Amino acid sequence: MLFRRFSLLVYALLILIPLLVVVLTSMKTLRETFSNPLGLPADGINIDNYVAIFQEQTMAGYFMNSVIVTLFSVTFTLIFASMIAFGITRLSSWLGNIMFTLFTLGMMVPAQVIMVPLYSLMLDLNLTNSLVGLILVNVSTTLPIAVFILTGFMKTLPKELFEASTIDGAGNWQMFTKVAIPLSLPSLSATAIFLFVMHWNDLLYPLLFITDNAYKTLPLALLEFQGQYSTNYPMLFTGVIIASAPMVIAYVFLQRFFVAGMTAGAVKG
Template sequence: MKGTKYGLILIYAAIIIIPIFAIFLTTFKTIAEMYENVLGLPERFSVSNYISIFKDQSMGLYFQNSSIVTLVSVFLTLFFASLIAFAITRIGGVLSAAVFGFFTLGMMIPAQVNMIPLYQLIFQLKLTNSLVGLMIVNIAATLPVAVFILTGFMKTLPKSLFEAGSIDGAGNWLMYRKIALPLSLPSLSATAIFLFVMHWNDLLYPLLFITKDEYKTLPLALLEFQGEYMTNYPMLFTGVMIASAPLIIAYIFLQKYFIAGMTAGSVKG
């Protein structure tokens, strides 16, 4: 039984690793080499694709735009969501349930349904072709799910800690900073990784609001390597590897917090 389990794990790992390895090898090939032998090794491991994508394709600018939009969106979403989650857990009663239900409803509406009214709103506010407009939309789109996750965790925090803080004269803001935030670090980290992946990989909103090259993000810029009759796969895969690097690094450094956050709310404290 144990051998079967490990065998299935190895098969699953191979299904994931082999395509990634093939993509990585392709970044060192020319277009001709790729079509001659998709899974084979390149004749020589040249980094010309990596140099070209930054020198000729403005990948540095696109990387910068994605970094700014993602980091600001994640930070502000976590800040607002943690405040709202703290307020929901502190208020209690019908009002708390109503506020939580309001944000839960926001998770049920597909982003595609809002595209036309959302574009009209952003256009009227003159925030198209703007990183600020993109951040505002990202925050509004992911705030409900962040509130849902953080509220579920903060409800498990011992009420006695907040009661002790009130007795000592601490206000809600102080209890939020000194009690709720430190204890919610695992859940905040897990939510941060989740939001980071969503914002970093988002293509829908940049495709909807961004038309000028200087405001393009990485997912939108990668579309430039797809032509009507031919796709430059080595350059496209090089861009994919560059775009994936921050996600891999973030997960490596926040891995223990992510695992802790996923299980933090499973047992009532």
């Protein structure tokens, strides 16, 4: 018991110490960061970097771009994935297994493998430097993992519920909206948080498709603080905290659904 508590304490310190360094550095000047990297800020709680990052670095625009891309990507992915997962569970066993396998194979393709053909396709469609194009890419690349998660949960739903709905005259759409979706809310919430983190932190596709400053997202904008010969660590860490805040807030308010969604499939027969 004592060893377990000690291990947890060490683990907590390994997480809290770097986090504390990031927070303290965001309240320092660049000169102070290099002269006293691990010390407390000389001026105490200083939010000048937070004010400057929005006033001088157009961070508000980058923040809104990330919000738009993330919200639409998560929403459309959940809509399509839930429909596909429901369809797979309603198909005959062999046909449903084939469809499920095809989507599972999509998870095995690394993003780096499809970068060149994907960029060529987006260029032909004139969707580079476009938030719409970025949303389409996000939805298409994360759809397999969302289908995998939701299909695994929907397979655990009692078939008797759907049979009873059929006897009552419900069609597939009514069974999907009135039975499958309400029962799948924990799994949908867990998947939404998972997708939110993926899309919000995504750097590869914005770096690949976005060159216009007007369409940059937060992870891509943070690269502006890192030069070839020097890095503005206070502003960079300030941007990291701003970029991390929505994920922390989302998890705090949705953690109950996240835990329920991760364990729901394990407790159903």
